[in-house]
Structures are given as C-alpha cells and as structure tokens.
Amino acid sequence: MAPIIIVKDVIKEYEMGEVKTRVADGISFEVNEGEMVVVLGPSGAGKSTVLNILGGIDFPTSGEIWVDGNDIARFNRKELTMYRRKHVGFVFQFYNLMPNLTALENVEIATQICDKPLDAVSVLKEVGLEGRMGSFPSQLSGGEQQRVSIARAVAKNPTLLLCDEPTGALDYVTGKSILKLLGDVNRQGKKTIIIITHNASIAQMADKVVKIKNGKVESVKLNANPLPVERIEW
Amino acid sequence: MRIFLKKFYRDLMESKGQFMSVLLVVIVGVMFYIGINSSIVNLSESGNKYFENYRLADLWASVYRAPEGVVKRIETIPGVKMATGRIVRDVRISIGDREAIVRIITLPDEKRFNVNDIQLKSGSYFSNESGNQAIISSDFYKTNKLYIGQILEPIINGDRVKLKIVGTAQSPEYVYGIKDGSEMVPDYKSFGVIYVKQSFFQSVMDYKGSIDDISVLLNKGSDIKKAKDEMKKVLNQYGLVNIVERKNQIAYSSFDDSIKSLKGMAAAFPILFFIAAAVIIYISMRRMIENQRTQIGVLKALGYSNFDIMLHYQTYPLLVGVLGSIIGSVLGVFIIGKGLTGMLVKYFTLPIQETRIDAGLVLPAALLAVSFCVLAGYTACKKELYLAPAESMKQEAPASGKNIFLENARLFWKNINSIWKIVLKNFFRYKRRSAMASLGIVFSMVLLISAFGFKNSMDATVNVQFSEMQKFDVKVNFSKILDNDELNFIRSMEHVQSVEPVLETGVEISNGWMKKNVGLTALNPGSALLSVLDEDSRPIRIPDNGILLPERLMRALYLKVGDKVYLRFYYPGENEDKDKKEAIVAGNSLQYSGLNVISSIDYINYLLKEGLAVNAANIKLDNPVNENDVMQKLKEYQAISTIQSKSEFAENYKKGIEPMNSIVYAMILGAIILAFAAIYSIANINILERRREIATLSVIGFTSRELKSVIFNENYLICASGIVLGIPLGRLMAEYMLNMTNTDTMYTPLVLSSSSYIISVLLVVLFTMMANALLAKKILSIDMVESLKSRE
Numbered sequence A: 001m002a003p004i005i006i007v008k009d010v011i012k013e014y015e016m017g018e019v020k021t022r023v024a025d026g027i028s029f030e031v032n033e034g035e036m037v038v039v040l041g042p043s044g045a046g047k048s049t050v051l052n053i054l055g056g057i058d059f060p061t062s063g064e065i066w067v068d069g070n071d072i073a074r075f076n077r078k079e080l081t082m083y084r085r086k087h088v089g090f091v092f093q094f095y096n097l098m099p100n101l102t103a104l105e106n107v108e109i110a111t112q113i114c115d116k117p118l119d120a121v122s123v124l125k126e127v128g129l130e131g132r133m134g135s136f137p138s139q140l141s142g143g144e145q146q147r148v149s150i151a152r153a154v155a156k157n158p159t160l161l162l163c164d165e166p167t168g169a170l171d172y173v174t175g176k177s178i179l180k181l182l183g184d185v186n187r188q189g190k191k192t193i194i195i196i197t198h199n200a201s202i203a204q205m206a207d208k209v210v211k212i213k214n215g216k217v218e219s220v221k222l223n224a225n226p227l228p229v230e231r232i233e234w
Numbered sequence B: 001m002r003i004f005l006k007k008f009y010r011d012l013m014e015s016k017g018q019f020m021s022v023l024l025v026v027i028v029g030v031m032f033y034i035g036i037n038s039s040i041v042n043l044s045e046s047g048n049k050y051f052e053n054y055r056l057a058d059l060w061a062s063v064y065r066a067p068e069g070v071v072k073r074i075e076t077i078p079g080v081k082m083a084t085g086r087i088v089r090d091v092r093i094s095i096g097d098r099e100a101i102v103r104i105i106t107l108p109d110e111k112r113f114n115v116n117d118i119q120l121k122s123g124s125y126f127s128n129e130s131g132n133q134a135i136i137s138s139d140f141y142k143t144n145k146l147y148i149g150q151i152l153e154p155i156i157n158g159d160r161v162k163l164k165i166v167g168t169a170q171s172p173e174y175v176y177g178i179k180d181g182s183e184m185v186p187d188y189k190s191f192g193v194i195y196v197k198q199s200f201f202q203s204v205m206d207y208k209g210s211i212d213d214i215s216v217l218l219n220k221g222s223d224i225k226k227a228k229d230e231m232k233k234v235l236n237q238y239g240l241v242n243i244v245e246r247k248n249q250i251a252y253s254s255f256d257d258s259i260k261s262l263k264g265m266a267a268a269f270p271i272l273f274f275i276a277a278a279v280i281i282y283i284s285m286r287r288m289i290e291n292q293r294t295q296i297g298v299l300k301a302l303g304y305s306n307f308d309i310m311l312h313y314q315t316y317p318l319l320v321g322v323l324g325s326i327i328g329s330v331l332g333v334f335i336i337g338k339g340l341t342g343m344l345v346k347y348f349t350l351p352i353q354e355t356r357i358d359a360g361l362v363l364p365a366a367l368l369a370v371s372f373c374v375l376a377g378y379t380a381c382k383k384e385l386y387l388a389p390a391e392s393m394k395q396e397a398p399a400s401g402k403n404i405f406l407e408n409a410r411l412f413w414k415n416i417n418s419i420w421k422i423v424l425k426n427f428f429r430y431k432r433r434s435a436m437a438s439l440g441i442v443f444s445m446v447l448l449i450s451a452f453g454f455k456n457s458m459d460a461t462v463n464v465q466f467s468e469m470q471k472f473d474v475k476v477n478f479s480k481i482l483d484n485d486e487l488n489f490i491r492s493m494e495h496v497q498s499v500e501p502v503l504e505t506g507v508e509i510s511n512g513w514m515k516k517n518v519g520l521t522a523l524n525p526g527s528a529l530l531s532v533l534d535e536d537s538r539p540i541r542i543p544d545n546g547i548l549l550p551e552r553l554m555r556a557l558y559l560k561v562g563d564k565v566y567l568r569f570y571y572p573g574e575n576e577d578k579d580k581k582e583a584i585v586a587g588n589s590l591q592y593s594g595l596n597v598i599s600s601i602d603y604i605n606y607l608l609k610e611g612l613a614v615n616a617a618n619i620k621l622d623n624p625v626n627e628n629d630v631m632q633k634l635k636e637y638q639a640i641s642t643i644q645s646k647s648e649f650a651e652n653y654k655k656g657i658e659p660m661n662s663i664v665y666a667m668i669l670g671a672i673i674l675a676f677a678a679i680y681s682i683a684n685i686n687i688l689e690r691r692r693e694i695a696t697l698s699v700i701g702f703t704s705r706e707l708k709s710v711i712f713n714e715n716y717l718i719c720a721s722g723i724v725l726g727i728p729l730g731r732l733m734a735e736y737m738l739n740m741t742n743t744d745t746m747y748t749p750l751v752l753s754s755s756s757y758i759i760s761v762l763l764v765v766l767f768t769m770m771a772n773a774l775l776a777k778k779i780l781s782i783d784m785v786e787s788l789k790s791r792e
C-alpha cells in the first residue's frame, strides 16, 4: 500500500535576533491510509511543530510534506486553507470551541464549509452527546467538550485527523473514553489519525509509533497487534 | 512608579491604533468646542466694544417730520443719556451701469459725539468747504470700487444731486449691512450708506430745521419700556411711525441671532464627540482591565494600594484627555476658530480682534474633555479595583453562551449560515458593547443628516423663493403713488411681457395689547409674478376678504385663522390710533425672510375706504437676456426709487450663503472621524478578544474572506443599527439646528431630501468599510499556532 502521507527532511527554524533555533531538524516519516499513528517525545521536542506543519497551520523552513499526492510545503496561503478545509480535522488539548455556539452549532460550523460532510447530528450521537446538542461549551464538562471538538473534526469527513494531546486536560477515565472514541473513528470510520501524547502506554493502541527527540525522529516502530484501548492500563 | 509607566507604555504600544482613534475623537470634540466658542467670544467681544465705543442706539424713533429742538426734549426723559436727530432716507443711485439703493443719513456738519456714530476708515470728516461732502460706508465703497473725490449722483426727491466723496466709514448701526428684513444677506454692491452734512440735506429735502429720525442712547440699566413710552408721548404729534428697540433693530438682531445660533452649535456638537470618546475609552479600558485582572491581583498582593493602581490605569484616559485638549485647542483656535470668524466677518462689518488662544476657553474645554475621559476610565476599572486580591487573581468565569431571542424564530435561524449565527450571537451577547459601538454610528448619522438637512433647507429656500414664489424678472418701487397710465407705460415698453401692480407699505398689526411693526404687500388676487404659497409650499389664491400672515407672526400675536386684528397704516397722515382698521386673518403664508401681511389690493382699498393706488410693480420680460436693456430704460424714470433684478438678487443670495458650506463640510469631516473611530476601535477590541475563535475557524478551514466576514458582518450590523437610530435623531438635530437659526425675520423650514438620507447611509457604510479595510490586516495576521497554544 502506498503511503498517504510522506514527511521528508522537514526543517523548521525560528530566528530570534541573531540566533537560529532548529526545532525540527530533518524530520521524515510516512503514514499509510487508515493508520493510527502515535507520536511520542519529551516536551519541547518538536511534536506539535510537526503536526501543525502537517495540518497546514504552520510552514516548514524546508522539506517536503506529501499528502495524497500533493506537496503541501509548496502550497500558498489559499491552497493551505482549502487543504485544511477538505482534508484535515484538528483536535486540540484545549478544545477550542466557539463559546457562544451550541454543541450542534459548533459542529455545523465545520460541516457547512465542506464538500462531503457527515451529518452533524448523527456524528454528535456517535460521540455520545445525543442529549447535549443544544448545550453551550460552558455548560459541558471537559470530556464532553473534547467530544464536541472530535465530532467537529470527524464531521468534516477529513482525509486525516490530527490530535495534539487530546487527553492532556482530562482525567484518566474521561481520557480513556476519548481515546476509545478516536480508536472507533479509526477502525470503523477508516480514518487516518495522528495522535500526539506524553503517555507512552497509549502507543500500544497504535499501528505505528513515531518517537521524536530534539527535533529529530528517533525511531519509527510498527505495531503488529495494536491493543484496543479498553485493554490498556496506565 | 517608573515601573508602572513602563508597563503603561508597553500596554499603549500594543493598541496604538485604538489610542490614536480615541485621541482623534477627543481632538475633534475640543476643536469644535474651542473653535466655535472662540468665534463666539471674539465676535461678541468685538461687537460689544464696537457698539459701546460708537454708541449704538438703544432706541430708534422714526417720525414724519419733527423740529430739531425735539432732541433736547427727548434728552430730558429719565434714563436717556444722549439723543441724536437725523434725516434718514433711502434713495436710488446709478453706479456704472448698475442700480443701487443708498441710505442717506445726516451727520452734524462739524464732528461731534453722537448716537450711532461712525468709525472713519479713510479720508476725512466733513470740512467746512462745500456742502455736498459725503462719507461712504466702506463696504459699499470697496465693492463698487469708488474713490475719494469721486462725484456720486443719487436721485433725491426726483432730482439728481451731486455728492463728493471725502471719506469712508463704518458704523455699528450697519454691522449687518442689509436694507431691511426682506433681505437675507448683505449685498454691498446694491446697498450702502452715505453720510452727508445735516444742513445740506435739510436744504435739499426742504426740511429746514427738521429731522425724521431720533436715535437714543440710554443709561445702563434704565427702563427701556418707560423711556419708550415717554418718547411716544413727545413724538406722537410729529407723526410717529415707530420706535424700534435695539433687540429688534435689523443689524443688531442679525448679529445677536447668529451668536445665539453659534452658541446652540457649541452646546450640541462637541458633546457628541466627548460622549463617543468616553464610550471608546470605557470599552478599551474594560478590556484592558479584564485581561489584566490577574496582574491587578498580583500588584495588590504585592502591597500596591488601590490608589496606586487606579492612578496607573487612569494614565490612559488622562493622557488622551490632556493630549486631546492641547492639540484640539491649538487646532480649534487656528483652524475652526479662525475659519469660522473669517466666515462670519464676511457677513458682519466690524473691527475684529486678532484670533488668540484664550485660557478662559481652553480650561473649561480641557476640563470637560479630561473629565469625560477619566470618568469613563474610572467607571471601567472601579469594579476590579475593589475586588479582593485573591478574587481578582482567579480566572473569570468562562463566557457562557445563551440563546438569543432570534433563535426562537426557528425558520430564520435554521436558514442562516454559521457565520451569521456567530455574528448575531456575538452582537447580542455583548449587548452593551454593541450598543456603545452603535452610538458612534448614531452620532455620525446625526452629524451627517443635520449637515445635509442644513444644506438642503438652505437650497430649498433659494429654490422656492426664486423659482416658485418670485416669477418676475425685475421689480420696481416708486417714490410716489402710481397711476394706471404709468403702469401702462411700463407695460408698453419693449421686451416687457407683463406687469403686475403691488402695494408695499409698513403697518402696525395688533391683537389686544400685543403689536408688531411689519411690512404689508398687497397684490391682485390672481398675482402670477409673485406667487403666494402656504406654509406647506402649496400655491394659494390671495383672499379678498382677509389677510395672510406667516405662522410665526400668528404665534407671536396669539392669533389663529379667523381672528380679528387691527392694522394701522404708515401712510403719511394715516397714523393716528383712530385710523386702525379691523381685518380678518384668512390663512398663513410662507415667508422666508421679513414679516409681511399679504392681502389683495382690493381688500386694502376696502379697509381704507379710499382709492389707494399702488407703489411698486413686478415685471416679467419676454426673455431674461433683455434684462439690462429694460433696466436701462427704467432708470430714466426718475419716479422709480428702486429697481431690482431678481437674477442679481438670487445670485447675491446664493453667494451669500456659500460660506455656510464650510460648516457643512466641517460637520461631515467630524462624522467621518466619529464613525471611523468608533467602528475601528471597537472592532479592534473585538478582534483582540476573539483571536482564539478566529484562529480556530481558520484551522477548521475558513477562508480569509469568511474569517473577515465574521468580524465585518458584525460591524455592518452595528452600522445598520446605528443608522436605524441615527436617522430620526439626525432629523431632530437638524430641526434643532435650524430652529437656532430661525428668528423673527428669518425662517428656514427643515427640508431633508431622500437623497440626503441615502448619501448619509452610504457614507456611514463607506466609513465602516474603510475601518474594515484597516482591520482586515489584523484579522489575517492572527497566528493560528500561537493563539491556540495554551488556555488563555
């Protein structure tokens, strides 16, 4: 199977006055269609940087990022917007919902701009928020808010789902239920998912584990038998 | 404290645009305040000094003919400080190929102090050489390019009399150089004053030892009514025509009225800007404080007092207020003040003081500006300041969403797109802020509509007056009663298409004890060359059983249609109380300037019971290009006292009101600044606050255009609601402004064309779009990665 994502020699530098810091120093890895990839690494390693570049909200200094046959590193602003619109679903640690829109409206805001969106109501049902569609973010718990944000990402029916520490702000049980949800989206919805986490145990549910350290890929491991989330403890 | 200043400086730099826009609003407010007020002070101080130094009269009595000795008797009346007897006569004069009217006023043969004195501008006072020396009012002299030594030949009593110019002068009696209440703006080409030796004019007029005008100066604080009554007693036997008080004297009252209307403007406009500035400051400070509540808590925990912290935050409004006052004062005095005074000096003839910055004006303006700013700033931060430090260090409760009433309109809510949902929810969620932002637009609309209303009304006046009412081309007045032969003679002149007779005289109209001296114009009922309109601008037929009065005259005399009034005619000999004639008010008539009784010639004849003929005629030409020809011929006719060309009159009027346009432009400029500053600064805050939301939408894949419309549509919504409120308020303001300019003799009804509304709306939308264009960069430069990195 041909990989759907090829990240090749990505370098990201920040210039602060005279000093240049390289936060991504030649990152390369591949992701196949429908794979669940977990990215691990210490704080400040450059994980978010890579994910943001992959999601089209940040630019590499150099390198290639092939997604579905296009090198998004060469996209201009407009093309990047269209790329995000059609191909990417983002889930952040801090949900980032629109505070004055209801759960349903928060999902609809995404579905309204896509070509082939899923039905917002049924996606919300799938993430277990059937009864909370009319609630505002401030009336929802953190876990519920994260479900809305996952629903928002999934409902766009994107090519890939990018999750930056989706459970970072949640307790154990809620975190686990969110990971289960992502697992289901990956297995049943056949979505390519990349999850950044600090929790090495989660790696057990992945098809592929990418370890990043000091802006470099330390290792890429394939996991022949990923475990369902229910069977992972940490 | 230095550390606070550093912090303040950094906060300031973060929102430069906002600071600049609120500063601009304060500057404009102070500019208007100082500018208008400095003109008022300058004008009224100069005026008062002028009136005092040259002894402007308190009372003018006009009689048929009285012996000079009567002046001494008037001077014995208690309260009278000084009286001067003169002969005053309007005569016709040809200057070049133009006709003009000059008012001949006699002065003592040798220079003496008298009431209504002159200020000599060039040349010299009369010498004891020849009798026919003349001093010319300087505006008339300049405009008609006369020279000292020149011989003028006015037609006096049917004869050409040679006068030799020896000097030029101006007098407070003609501070506004119009002939009478029927003129709206001075026309120095066709009206001027000529001062001549009293003895000379007495012999020309066959008035040896007699006078017909007594100007009286009273002691300060004496009772005008009493003096007036005493004067009446003395003068009645000499054919008293009327006694005019200073407040009703045409030049003085015009001067006084324009100061009053300036005061009205000075009271209304600057406040709009100060309120707008206060609102912007309040909103920006609220945001700053909300963002920094943790910091405030920390500072307090560190031991800074509330006062220290308050002082720190008040630096912002204080700086705006102080800087705004300084810059605004300087610009106000030298741009608005100088400009406005310069404009007013075009209308008024008086020695004006040099424009200067007056501490007596700057201080209240600065105080006003600073207190508006600081009060807004204080209100914005008082809540946070009195929180316990621990409390303020806590995060504020997360913003809660709420359903807005629009969602109840299900069908509507379902069918609008998410961008509009976000916009509407935000607009209604921050109701107070939206309302405050709209206020800027409301004020902007108010300024625009009242500016256009002012202009429309002026233009409409010109249009109605010169094309709907006056349809004649030339109007002539005779110094005597006209007979039919003479009318027929004019009718038979070449190029004359039609001639209509007119009777013009003065009357005293009274209802019980209330009386007023007004003009009377009698026409034939079918008058086509001078149409009579009612106050709704509809043409009406002149009744043959009653008189028409302007509504304001009816109000002043507590009259309504159907009431009886008494008219006393100022026809020589007809001035005893027993000569009062009863007349019936039959309706109203539109009169922009002057106060006139309108009636049919037949009705007047019926009232006076004698075959009174006419003394003026309206003339229509076959083609206006022949105007000069006809006027030349009419000039030969010595019995004609005045010849007026409507086109010249209209031209002069239009030129006369032109300077008013600069007021309109200034108001439009103010409106631009208001609308722009309000939208810009409030949307700016909106963007700063909603960076995270915008970044999120951008991540989801909203295009630049969609992102912009999230903010822009809200601005349009603010703009729209401001417009909806601004239109009726603007109309009210326009009405208020015109009321300030309306006086007894001047009446400008409010006219607001639909195009003015449309242009105002378009302008406000345009300003909003301009502000949006500036904001676009801010929206698009929001860094997604940075904005979403952490919890705020």
Ligand SMILES: Nc1ncnc2c1ncn2[C@@H]1O[C@H](COP(=O)(O)OP(=O)(O)OP(=O)(O)O)[C@@H](O)[C@H]1O
Pocket (backbone or CB within 6 Å): A014, A021, A023, A041, A042, A043, A044, A045, A046, A047, A048, A049, A050
């Ligand atoms: N705007 C910036 N300017 C300069 N350096 C930056 C900027 N943004 C990120 N960095 C640096 O880049 C490095 C990588 O950051 P990144 O957010 O990718 O780390 P991370 O692996 O996601 O860490 P964490 O697990 O803590 O989220 C960090 O050392 C950070 O200091």
Ligand SMILES: [Mg+2]
Pocket (backbone or CB within 6 Å): A047, A048, A049, A164
């Ligand atoms: Mg990270």
